Amino acid sequence: xxxxxxxxxxxxxxxxxxxxxxxxxxxxxxxxxxxxxxxxxxxxxxxxxxxxxxxxxxxxxxxxxxxxxxxxxxxxxxxxxxxxxxxxxxxxxxxxxxxxxxxxxxxxxxxxxxxxxxxxxxxxxxxxxxxxxxxxxxxxxxxxxxxxxxxxxxxxxxxxxxxxxxxxxxxxxxxxxxxxxxxxxxxxxxxxxxxxxxxxxxxxxxxxxxxxxxxxxxxxxxxxxxxxxxxxxxxxxxxxxxxxxxxxxxxxxxxxxxxxxxxxxxxxxxxxxxx
Amino acid sequence: xxxxxxxxxxxxxxxxxxxxxxxxxxxxxxxxxxxxxxxxxxxxxxxxxxxxxxxxxxxxxxxxxxxxxxxxxxxxxxxxxxxxxxxxxxxxxxxxxxxxxxxxxxxxxxxxxxxxxxxxxxxxxxxxxxxxxxxxxxxxxxxxxxxxxxxxxxxxxxxxxxxxxxxxxxxxxxxxxxxxxxxxxxxxxxxxxxxxxxxxxxxxxxxxxxxxxxxxxxxxxxxxxxxxxxxxxxxxxxxxxxxxxxxxxxxxxxxxxxxxxxxxxxxxxxxxxxxxxxxxxxxxxxxxxxxxxxxxxxxxxxxxxxx
Numbered sequence: 001x002x003x004x005x006x007x008x009x010x011x012x013x014x015x016x017x018x019x020x021x022x023x024x025x026x027x028x029x030x031x032x033x034x035x036x037x038x039x040x041x042x043x044x045x046x047x048x049x050x051x052x053x054x055x056x057x058x059x060x061x062x063x064x065x066x067x068x069x070x071x072x073x074x075x076x077x078x079x080x081x082x083x084x085x086x087x088x089x090x091x092x093x094x095x096x097x098x099x100x101x102x103x104x105x106x107x108x109x110x111x112x113x114x115x116x117x118x119x120x121x122x123x124x125x126x127x128x129x130x131x132x133x134x135x136x137x138x139x140x141x142x143x144x145x146x147x148x149x150x151x152x153x154x155x156x157x158x159x160x161x162x163x164x165x166x167x168x169x170x171x172x173x174x175x176x177x178x179x180x181x182x183x184x185x186x187x188x189x190x191x192x193x194x195x196x197x198x199x200x201x202x203x204x205x206x207x208x209x210x211x212x213x214x215x216x217x218x219x220x221x222x223x224x225x226x227x228x229x230x231x232x233x234x235x236x237x238x239x240x241x242x243x244x245x246x247x248x249x250x251x252x253x254x255x256x257x258x259x260x261x262x263x264x265x266x267x268x269x270x271x272x273x274x275x
Numbered sequence: 276x277x278x279x280x281x282x283x284x285x286x287x288x289x290x291x292x293x294x295x296x297x298x299x300x301x302x303x304x305x306x307x308x309x310x311x312x313x314x315x316x317x318x319x320x321x322x323x324x325x326x327x328x329x330x331x332x333x334x335x336x337x338x339x340x341x342x343x344x345x346x347x348x349x350x351x352x353x354x355x356x357x358x359x360x361x362x363x364x365x366x367x368x369x370x371x372x373x374x375x376x377x378x379x380x381x382x383x384x385x386x387x388x389x390x391x392x393x394x395x396x397x398x399x400x401x402x403x404x405x406x407x408x409x410x411x412x413x414x415x416x417x418x419x420x421x422x423x424x425x426x427x428x429x430x431x432x433x434x435x436x437x438x439x440x441x442x443x444x445x446x447x448x449x450x451x452x453x454x455x456x457x458x459x460x461x462x463x464x465x466x467x468x469x470x471x472x473x474x475x476x477x478x479x480x481x482x483x484x485x486x487x488x489x490x491x492x493x494x495x496x497x498x499x500x501x502x503x504x505x506x507x508x509x510x511x512x513x514x515x516x517x518x519x520x521x522x523x524x525x526x527x528x529x530x531x532x533x534x535x536x537x538x539x540x541x542x543x544x545x546x547x548x549x550x551x552x553x554x555x556x557x558x559x560x561x562x563x564x565x566x567x568x569x570x571x572x573x574x575x576x577x578x579x580x581x582x
Binding site for chain 2: 010
């Protein structure tokens with residue numbers, strides 16, 4: 001446990017010393033929120049909670065895919081992980097520390113966002129705030145797990161950037177986080193059902209806009225929890241300490257394994273839309 | 276006789292069709308400083324990484340501190356210290372933080388303040404890694420390798436790329452470690468480092484050990500010739516005797532300094548001094564240069580160590 005605690009402390013300090021982390025984790029989402037909130041403030045057709053959901057999902061995607069995914073590849077390329085390889089630890093403390101630190105770094109943004117939405121723009125406090133925070137937590141750890149799989153299978157920073165963008169953009173556009181799903185043709189709505197972010201968005205929207213409870217998000221919770229478990233397991237198994245350790249091209253199929261719960265969920269929703 | 280710290284038998288390693296190690300054998304006794312020398316691609320790093328538990332072997336038997344590095348990685352890594360050739364840390368990590376975090380990985384660790392003092396990093400303990408000089412980074416790498424008070428140290432090119440002054444500093448530290456009777460496996464490109472620090476060296480070439488002994492013994496066994504340089508008060512004549520085992524003899528532009536290359540330096544030197552005495556010359560200076568480990572290395576591998 002000593003190693004876990006020490007790595008969590010170190011990761012947190014290192015993250016807070018990086019200007020880019022502070023910018024992408026806090027400043028960028030807040031600017032984004034402020035712009036949207038100011039533009040739509042007073043517009044009865046837009047609920048402030050909707051903007052909070054959008055910015056939260058944007059933050060989760062950034063934190064998970066960029067924060068966990070690309071950073072690990074950069075550390076491996078810079079020969080930083082190699083130093084850990086000669087010590088008596090496995091990859092587990094590094095992966096767990098990265099996941100927990102991602103969550104710790106994200107919480108202040110969520111608190112600030114909700115506070116700003118409430119005090120500045122008059123958003124009523126959701127009745128199930130604790131449950132919403134739990135759901136966001138699950139989203140963060142699931143997307144960190146997806147990010148860590150990307151780190152495990154990408155052979156270079158450049159490759160990881162491409163992979164992150166290939167996953168990030170469809171999720172941002174098709175999940176309902178930034179554009180209303182209803183405006184998409186039906187087939188695109190079906191495609192969106194297969195994306196992890198869609199379930200995070202629909203779950204959060206349900207809890208924020210329709211006062212749904214956590215127990216009503218069982219499918220999304222199961223899919224996110226399973227993604228976390230499979231993601232951590234696979235990234236542990238495929239963890240690479242050195243840039244010279246190349247991975248088989250077939251290992252990239254593990255990304256599919258992590259997304260499998262969402263494929264199942266998407267198929268379920270596509271086949272039985274009313275349930 | 277105590278159990279060897281490292282025992283290697285018929286070790287092989289292949290990367291596809293390429294044989295990096297072709298069956299090497301050696302033992303390192305506790306308290307011994309053992310140098311592994313070889314040109315680039317000889318198999319040094321592969322050997323060391325197999326012993327450290329970082330790479331699987333293709334064949335042979337290996338025991339390090341009684342552990343099989345392939346099957347008991349964690350137990351082994353808890354007992355050894357490793358100073359890697361190519362490593363790095365986050366630019367924004369402080370020296371003290373690095374020691375604190377890495378010490379948490381081991382079951383036992385030494386007092387980090389004492390280690391900072393010993394490695395002369397005390398005044399840099401709050402500095403970011405990115406602000407350290409090359410020598411300071413290398414001292415930190417050594418400190419990390421010593422955190423668990425290891426019974427066995429692996430030093431892979433510990434002074435590579437450092438300037439002469441910093442290299443001398445690191446040599447001082449390594450001599451201290453040697454004085455503590457720690458077992459050390461050192462790989463190096465610097466022949467003087469091996470001569471100065473190692474009790475025994477093995478010369479590795481194309482995946483095989485082609486010589487292994489103390490540096491002095493290797494020099495003695497060498498067929499490489501010694502050089503005798505004598506300076507007298509008068510010019511040497513062109514017609515000089517054919518001394519036995521002399522490969523070559525030349526006179527410099529002043530005519531008063533004679534350089535003789537001989538395979539039996541002692542016998543040649545006696546003959547040379549007698550001849551100078553017979554000639555009635557006054558002997559002003561004599562130098563005898565025996566083959567260095569570098570000469571032995573070139574003789575055995577046909578390459579310079581830093582090629």
